[in-house]
Each structure stands twice: as C-alpha cells, then as structure tokens.
Amino acid sequence: MVRKPVVSTISTGGYLQGNVNGRLPSLGSKEPPEQEKVVLKKKITLLRGISIIIGTIIGAGIFISPKGVLQNTGSVGMSLIIWTVCGVLSLFGALSYAELGTSIKKSGGHYTYILEVFGPLPAFVRVWVELLIIRPAATAVISLAFGRYILEPFFIQCEIPELAIKLITAVGITVVMVLNSMSVSWSARIQIFLTFCKLTAIVIIIVPGVMQLIKGQTQHFKDAFSGRDANIMGLPLAFYYGMYAYAGWFYLNFLTEEVENPEKGWPRGRVVKFARSAAGGPVFR
Numbered sequence: 700m701v702r703k704p705v706v707s708t709i710s711t712g713g714y715l716q717g718n719v720n721g722r723l724p725s726l727g728s729k730e731p732p733e734q735e736k737v738v739l740k741k742k743i744t745l746l747r748g749i750s751i752i753i754g755t756i757i758g759a760g761i762f763i764s765p766k767g768v769l770q771n772t773g774s775v776g777m778s779l780i781i782w783t784v785c786g787v788l789s790l791f792g793a794l795s796y797a798e799l800g801t802s803i804k805k806s807g808g809h810y811t812y813i814l815e816v817f818g819p820l821p822a823f824v825r826v827w828v829e830l831l832i833i834r835p836a837a838t839a840v841i842s843l844a845f846g847r848y849i850l851e852p853f854f855i856q857c858e859i860p861e862l863a864i865k866l867i868t869a870v871g872i873t874v875v876m877v878l879n880s881m882s883v884s885w886s887a888r889i890q891i892f893l894t895f896c897k898l899t900a901i902v903i904i905i906v907p908g909v910m911q912l913i914k915g916q917t918q919h920f921k922d923a924f925s926g927r928d929a930n931i932m933g934l935p936l937a938f939y940y941g942m943y944a945y946a947g948w949f950y951l952n953f954l955t956e957e958v959e960n961p962e963k964g965w966p967r968g969r970v971v972k973f974a975r976s977a978a979g980g981p982v983f984r
Contacts, residue, residue, distance in 0.1 A: 750894040
C-alpha cells in the first residue's frame with residue numbers, strides 16, 4: 700500500500716478571496732477568485748457639499764480680514780472693490796476645481812492633481828508641506844480666533860487670559876477631530892447645522908445695515924474714496940487678506956470619492972455657494 704503525497708491546494712501565505720456575494724470559491728474550481736473593491740461610501744449630498752464649502756469659508760477670516768483690508772486700502776470704496784475682485788477670483792478658482800473634481804474622481808485635492816500631472820515627487824513634497832506647515836498654521840489661526848470669540852462674553856470688563864484661550868482652542872480641535880473620526884454622516888449633519896447658524900448670524904448683521912441704508916444713513920458712502928491714499932505696497936496685503944477670507948472653496952475636492960453624483964452636484968454647489976459669497980461678502984463687510 701503506497702501512501703499518496705499530500706498536495707496543497709492553497710499556496711503558502713495565500714488566502715481564499717470571496718466573491719462579491721461573500722462566498723468562497725470551491726477548491727476544485729478553475730475560475731480565479733473575484734476581488735472585492737474597497738471604496739468610500741458616497742454620503743455627501745448636494746446640501747452637505749454646499750454646507751461644507753460655506754462652512755469653511757464663513758469662519759475666522761470674515762472677522763480677521765476686514766481690518767487688514769481697510770488698513771491697507773485706506774478708504775471704504777477701495778476696500779469694497781478689493782472684496783469684489785477677491786470674490787470673482789475665488790469664483791474662477793472654485794469653478795476650475797469643480798472641473799478638476801469631475802474629471803479626476805479621486806479624493807486628495809491638491810495632492811491628487813499634482814500627482815496626476817507632475818508625478819510622485821512634487822506631490823510628496825506638496826503633501827508634507829501641507830501637513831507640517833500650511834495646515835497646522837491655518838488650524839492654529841482659526842482655532843485661536845474661535846477660543847477668543849467664545850470667551851469674549853465672559854471677559855467683557857477685563858482681558859481674556861491667554862491660558863484660557865489656549866485651553867478652549869485645544870478642546871475645540873479635539874472635538875472636531877473626534878467627530879470627523881467617528882462618522883462622516885454625523886460630521887456632515889453638524890456641518891449643516893453650523894452653516895445655518897453662521898448664515899443666520901450674517902443675516903442678523905446684514906439686515907439692520909441695509910435698513911439703515913434705506914433710511915438714508917449713507918454718510919460713509921458720500922466720499923467713499925476719500926481718506927488715506929492707498930499705498931501700492933499695501934494693495935497686495937489687502938488682496939491677501941481678502942483671499943484668505945474667501946479661502947475654503949477647494950475643501951470639497953478632498954472628499955471627491957464620497958460625493959454623490961459629482962458631475963451634477965459640484966457645479967451647482969459651487970455656483971450656489973459663490974452667488975451667496977460673492978454678493979453677500981462685500982455687503983457683510
């Protein structure tokens with residue numbers, strides 16, 4: 700009696716791959732196992748996309764930037780021109796990114812587009828500059844402004860302690876990190892809620908101002924371009940402050956693979972958002 704050698708049906712270190720129905724292939728089958736493709740769930744609708752973009756634009760910049768624009772332009776009229784031009788330039792950038800998002804359907808934003816066009820080395824450098832310099836600095840500015848404005852009502856009669864601002868800033872960053880790590884849906888819902896809160900606050904500021912204009916309170920616009928002459932060296936700084944206030948129109952491109960029907964949703968979302976921002980921005984300022 701001869702003992703037959705044992706023939707291994709599975710290679711060393713290999714695994715049986717299930718098909719799309721979750722079933723394992725039979726050992727005698729000659730058909731190669733079907734690979735399951737891991738993809739991100741498309742949970743970002745048109746409303747959520749608009750809320751993400753508006754929520755990132757309406758932030759600390761609308762409170763920090765107006766002072767810098769007015770100081771570097773020297774007059775109310777010139778500052779409104781700067782705000783309008785910055786809004787138009789941002790609209791062109793947003794529409795360009797909408798085209799990129801519908802053409803290159805990959806998440807990652809700047810990194811993905813540089814990788815596709817220029818190769819891995821420039822993309823690698825760009826993503827590390829983003830992680831080590833650009834994003835931490837921007838997050839610090841926004842978070843510190845958040846901490847200061849949260850504590851402002853509690854320290855009306857005195858100066859806000861720096862330690863309290865830093866503590867509130869750290870708590871805010873931690874909460875945002877936890878929410879984004881837990882669920883995309885919950886993050887989107889909170890983003891929608893905060894966006895409506897921001898729009899409500901802006902309406903509360905704009906409506907009384909428009910009512911004052913209707914009543915004839917236009918003394919600041921009679922000589923809108925009078926005042927300190929605009930310094931040619933200050934105009935670039937004014938543009939920088941203005942563009943910083945409008946920054947955020949590219950954030951949705953980091954979530955391309957999670958957007959539902961980006962071919963239709965993105966152009967609509969960008970146009971709706973910038974119709975509000977470009978028109979409402981100068982009025983708010």
